[in-house]
Amino acid sequence: MARAKRLEFTKPVQRDIIKRATGDDGRIRCEGCRCVVKPGGFHIDHIIADGLRRDKSKPLTAADGQLLCSGFPESCHGKKTTKHDVPAIAEAKRREDRAIGVRGPEKRPIQSRGFPETVKPAKPPVRTAPGPSEIGRRFGVRK
Ligand SMILES: [Zn+2]
Incomplete structure (x- = not known):
């Protein structure tokens, strides 16, 4: 089924x-x-998001639209587009998929052998500053 063309509001x-x-x-x-x-700081919004419209044969009227401020995130x-319409369209598609039997790819175990287990390198011995006896030994100072 081909998707019907998106309906836009006519100029009148x-x-x-x-x-x-x-x-x-x-x-x-x-x-x-x-x-x-x-002027220009608004958007004529489809009250029912266009992707959700069932009957696309009827032309849009002023009752199908609302003037909303736009151009900034809040x-x-x-807000309507990101928080309402987009999730609603996604949910409608999922519902339709379930109804007609569209499924995602089969869930299979991971094919690759995965990542090797990391082996932590052994910690090098802690080196402490040489004490007086060590200095003496190095420079041949005799007690
Ligand atoms: Zn507003």
């Missing part, structure tokens, strides 16, 4: 969403956190 729909998010003061507000966003769009 984007305009509707931006109009909806624009307050009486003329400022555009994020529909997630209500912060004021600059933005509403950044």
Whole structure:
């Protein structure tokens, strides 16, 4: 089954969403956190992530989208994409795989012989500073 083309919001729909998010003061507000966003500082987000849409024959409407602040990691769009949509799409794929019997590779024991056990080298004998008797012996000092 070929994946349907990703649906994007048409320009009129984007305009509707931006109009909806624009307050009486003329400022555009994020529909997630209500912060004021600059033109270009937002993303028209698919409320239902595009990868999860079942029926791709119907065109997207303003009700399918929301205007979210974007462009920084803690933005509403950044958070939704990384913390919600990506895991949700992955989970939906796993569920679909289970339903139709797609399996991962067989779990087999490791084929290679693995790493050799490390043998720690014997510690060299501790050398201490020569004491007076040692110095005397070396330089032939007689007692
Ligand atoms: Zn926001």
